[in-house]
Amino acid sequence: MKVKIKIDDNYQIFDYEGDLNISVITLLEKLDWPIEYSCSCLQGICGACAMVINSEPKLACKTFLNEEKTVIEDNQITIEPLSKFPLIKDLKVDRSILFDAMTECELWLENDSEYNPKDLDFEYEMSLCLMCGCCTEVCPNYKLGDFVGAPATVSASKLVNQESDEEHLKNMKKNIKKGFFHIVLNQFPVKMSVPWKSQPKEQFQK
Amino acid sequence: MVDIIVVGAGIAGLTASIKACDKGANVSLISSDYSERSQSVMAMGGINAALNTKGENDSTDQHFTDTLNGGCKINNEKAVEMLTSDAPQIIDWLERIGTSFSRDENGNVDMRNFGGQKKKRTVYAGSRTGKQIVSSLVSLCRKRETEGKIKRFVGYRFLSLIFTDENECCGINCIHEDTQELRSFIGDAVIIATGGYNSLFGKILGSTQNDGFATAKLFTQGVRLANLEMVQYHPTTVKTPQKRMFITEAARGEGGKLFVMKDGKPWYFMKDFYPELADLMPRDVVSRSIFKVSDGGKKDVYLDLTHLDEYTVKVKLDEVYEICEKYLNLNPLKTPIPIFPAVHYFMGGIQTDENHKTNIKGLYAAGECSCQYHGANRLGGNSLLGTVHGGWISAENAVLEKPKGNVINSIDEELESFKSYAPKDKSLQDTLSEISQIMNDSLGIYRNEGDLMAALDRLDNLDTNVNAKYYDYLKVKLLVILSKASILSALERKESRGAHQRTDYPESDDRYKKSICAMYDDENIVIE
Numbered sequence A: 001m002k003v004k005i006k007i008d009d010n011y012q013i014f015d016y017e018g019d020l021n022i023s024v025i026t027l028l029e030k031l032d033w034p035i036e037y038s039c040s041c042l043q044g045i046c047g048a049c050a051m052v053i054n055s056e057p058k059l060a061c062k063t064f065l066n067e068e069k070t071v072i073e074d075n076q077i078t079i080e081p082l083s084k085f086p087l088i089k090d091l092k093v094d095r096s097i098l099f100d101a102m103t104e105c106e107l108w109l110e111n112d113s114e115y116n117p118k119d120l121d122f123e124y125e126m127s128l129c130l131m132c133g134c135c136t137e138v139c140p141n142y143k144l145g146d147f148v149g150a151p152a153t154v155s156a157s158k159l160v161n162q163e164s165d166e167e168h169l170k171n172m173k174k175n176i177k178k179g180f181f182h183i184v185l186n187q188f189p190v191k192m193s194v195p196w197k198s199q200p201k202e203q204f205q206k
Numbered sequence B: 001m002v003d004i005i006v007v008g009a010g011i012a013g014l015t016a017s018i019k020a021c022d023k024g025a026n027v028s029l030i031s032s033d034y035s036e037r038s039q040s041v042m043a044m045g046g047i048n049a050a051l052n053t054k055g056e057n058d059s060t061d062q063h064f065t066d067t068l069n070g071g072c073k074i075n076n077e078k079a080v081e082m083l084t085s086d087a088p089q090i091i092d093w094l095e096r097i098g099t100s101f102s103r104d105e106n107g108n109v110d111m112r113n114f115g116g117q118k119k120k121r122t123v124y125a126g127s128r129t130g131k132q133i134v135s136s137l138v139s140l141c142r143k144r145e146t147e148g149k150i151k152r153f154v155g156y157r158f159l160s161l162i163f164t165d166e167n168e169c170c171g172i173n174c175i176h177e178d179t180q181e182l183r184s185f186i187g188d189a190v191i192i193a194t195g196g197y198n199s200l201f202g203k204i205l206g207s208t209q210n211d212g213f214a215t216a217k218l219f220t221q222g223v224r225l226a227n228l229e230m231v232q233y234h235p236t237t238v239k240t241p242q243k244r245m246f247i248t249e250a251a252r253g254e255g256g257k258l259f260v261m262k263d264g265k266p267w268y269f270m271k272d273f274y275p276e277l278a279d280l281m282p283r284d285v286v287s288r289s290i291f292k293v294s295d296g297g298k299k300d301v302y303l304d305l306t307h308l309d310e311y312t313v314k315v316k317l318d319e320v321y322e323i324c325e326k327y328l329n330l331n332p333l334k335t336p337i338p339i340f341p342a343v344h345y346f347m348g349g350i351q352t353d354e355n356h357k358t359n360i361k362g363l364y365a366a367g368e369c370s371c372q373y374h375g376a377n378r379l380g381g382n383s384l385l386g387t388v389h390g391g392w393i394s395a396e397n398a399v400l401e402k403p404k405g406n407v408i409n410s411i412d413e414e415l416e417s418f419k420s421y422a423p424k425d426k427s428l429q430d431t432l433s434e435i436s437q438i439m440n441d442s443l444g445i446y447r448n449e450g451d452l453m454a455a456l457d458r459l460d461n462l463d464t465n466v467n468a469k470y471y472d473y474l475k476v477k478l479l480v481i482l483s484k485a486s487i488l489s490a491l492e493r494k495e496s497r498g499a500h501q502r503t504d505y506p507e508s509d510d511r512y513k514k515s516i517c518a519m520y521d522d523e524n525i526v527i528e
Ligand SMILES: Cc1cc2nc3c(=O)[nH]c(=O)nc-3n(C[C@H](O)[C@H](O)[C@H](O)COP(=O)(O)OP(=O)(O)OC[C@H]3O[C@@H](n4cnc5c(N)ncnc54)[C@H](O)[C@@H]3O)c2cc1C
Pocket: B007, B008, B009, B010, B011, B012, B013, B030, B031, B032, B033, B034, B035, B038, B039, B040, B041, B042, B043, B044, B045, B046, B047, B129, B130, B156, B157, B158, B193, B194, B195, B196, B205, B206, B207, B209, B210, B211, B212, B213, B214, B246, B345, B366, B367, B368, B369, B380, B381, B382, B383, B384, B385, B387
């Protein structure tokens, strides 16, 4: 099988013969070449291993070769780093901007959290964002520094529910509006292939 | 103003940073990656506290007793007493800072059954307890970052401790993973919260970030380690093409049962072996039972959830359902899950007292890297509790430190060593696999002197001159030392207790009702 990996703007081709019931992360480990990438949990929980696999942003530890169409039909796979973040090396990118955006939007609670039984499930779901950055890949509006992107908005939607400090609530809403809503809401791709189950657009419109 | 250095940004590191900052300290929080990537987010099942809201007459005293019994009485009793009596307050705090715990029909934080405890005492947040806690701690930490009280340094790996001329710990040296920049952080006290030493056993259930470097390096710098032989095997793990993954104890808490085929019929053996707690016995007992009925792994053992209703399996245990579907291609509502025990948790590590102090002044440890609460076997749900508690207590004590001596800055030594290091030819991956193979071969569920001695021999003869980056080059050598210390500790404990079962010493022996400690003296490992 042919493994095409984008390294420093060029595609390097590796050969792989072996079991196809393995994930892309395991494939990278098996190639006889030290390729840099991020990983931690190896089971789709930490968001570290997001990369572009056959043109789709995916978690490499959860993407299996034998489920990829190009592997089944053409015996090949293409792996690239996420394209919207500064490249560190090979498949490793610097996603600090995702985290910085959350600080800029003041995403925290000033007061004790309010408990609203009807919102509990929603708040739980909104805390599941992996900060993987896959959504930025398919978002036509996401360019570095332009707007805060889905993760900050997802997190904000939980915190505005829980916050009772009026002043801080106002600020959070203002920051998120500035950084997200007016740019993106109507242009968000309708169906995104994101690792986490919820579709951001529906959540943001709540 | 006090300056505290925290290494590791999982739940223990985050809690320590927040609490130190709230006591007026400035904090530098250093970690190899963001908190969202730490092992803490992987915790699913829950966190223990005797809230006594289920009408079961539960109490913090019973939590204390269960924890000591689970740990076969070699836990630090004082520490366990603080842990269990502070637990309700910890849940209250986590709730107030925004953790979305699941609720029962009365609106109370819900609790479920977990192993080794007869009462419903395990608070949970859906199937993502760790992730939900990390999420609320991260936003609390963010606020203090904006105020300039916590400074985060992400991407740095711990290299070594810095001391004063009075042998107090007052800082650390680090290396940046991507830029290879070497950097020192100097402060009044250091809190280590780097998690378990997973890499010693290869690709185990936890995070690849927790490589054991910090624990091993601390050891070589004079820090006392304890109970390294106490390695927990989680009874119900599944083999996936990726790695072994675990099926949370909550699956048994919700009614899942283990069986093996006998005379053509499923035999639910736990009920026969232990009529009272059955499948909810502590992990070490369940793991050994599985080992036994499977004839050392020759027969398949299954976790049966097929009798549970769809809501329980698909909603309450959604993570289990997803692992089975995604990685095993199996529907647990229809087919029992093939399971086997695997390495999951390290009860041993950096020895700390009830205030989380190590044997070196100014140096603290909290979370899975530290050893005091769990004794010979950790109860499910007590680890998350211990990480929050450890972070909290270590911070409260660390902020009182003020080193008296002068700093001996050792960054120049580190630079020298960095410049002179010469990677050799041997493959890093192969060498790490050799180490984990040796450890798995000798420190399995059952141990004996012959295997342990053979492991020491293999480690002595291992070529550690690998072709790798500086940090990994050092790591391989350190892991060999930590492996040897673990094996020597296992040899020293000539009895069977909790997670440490010797076929040559099958009974427990009161002479060993204590911690086995390891020290590094003049390049020799000394076991006490
Ligand atoms: C799959 C799974 C499920 C679990 N479920 C439960 C459960 O339901 N209940 C329960 O109580 N426990 C559970 N546990 C155990 C529990 O998750 C861990 O023990 C706990 O989260 C450890 O937290 P910590 O803060 O000590 O360390 P971790 O969360 O492991 O964090 C370690 C931190 O140290 C950093 N680090 C590591 N090495 C270095 C270095 N050299 N330099 C700099 N930084 C470094 C990492 O980046 C990370 O930030 C589970 C564990 C696993 C693997």
